[in-house]
Amino acid sequence: MARVPGRGDIYHIDLDPIKGREQRGKRFVFVLSPAEHDKYGLVIVLPVSRGQTLARSTGFACTLMGAGTQTQGVVICDQPRTLDFSARGARFVETVPAYVMEDVLSRLAPLVT
Structure with missing residues (x-):
């Protein structure tokens, strides 16, 4: 991994294999974890989708x-995963x-506080 991912970065990555209703396939992901964490190789991400009616309707x-x-x-924001980039x-x-990073964190807060 030449570039250390940082909070607010977007990457394209293969999410397979998955189970159940998790986001699957090659897609864009939003990096949630800070670079200080990511430099060790595991990165916490949120998937990016063009659909997701449920996530849209629940905020x-x-x-x-x-x-x-x-x-x-x-x-x-309600489907975080840890991936080996x-x-x-x-x-x-x-x-x-x-401002997008701030919006993501504000939507994630009710799930973790």
């Missing part, structure tokens, strides 16, 4: 629309604006 989706990012869709061949795409 756990943070939109990337209008954020000036090439990645579009919503960050699904090296083993899954993660590819850096971009970093979101700070």
